[in-house]
Amino acid sequence: MEKEAKKEAFRKYLESSGVLDALTKALVALYEENNRPSSATEFIQQKLGGPSIAEYEKLRAEKSDLQIKYEQLLHAHRSTREELEELKRRGEPLLPATEGDAWRGHSSQEP
Structure with a gap:
């Protein structure tokens, strides 16, 4: 009996989260496809939004x-x-001394 309750709770979870609806739509799209895809799994993945x-x-x-x-x-x-x-x-100084340091207000001795 506990097993049945667990199954029912899981089914309700799948239904409330939209999983059953998404899978149903993907399977219906596969069924209605005139040219059967070579990979049904890949077709369903694409329909579910996966790569x-x-x-x-x-x-x-x-x-x-x-x-x-x-x-x-x-x-x-x-x-x-x-x-x-x-x-x-x-x-030691952390910055290398360059000619441009003097005009920027830096001396070669400052870190």
Whole structure:
């Protein structure tokens, strides 16, 4: 009996959240399609608003590339912070001295 109540609660959840309606519409669209798609799963995914398999794979590759770039930037950031802390510790100037510093009101001795 408890199992039936659990099933009924889940069915109500699916209905109230709009899942049953969305799935029904996607299945009806597939049924009414004159030219059956080669991938019914991909057709339903597209009808539900999800990316196609090709789009999904492209996004996964892009995510992987971005993760690599993030790791590289994070490493560079950490290295730069360590270098900055070392320069501060030694009391060295943090900005390189240039000819333009004088007119900006900076001297080559200021950090």
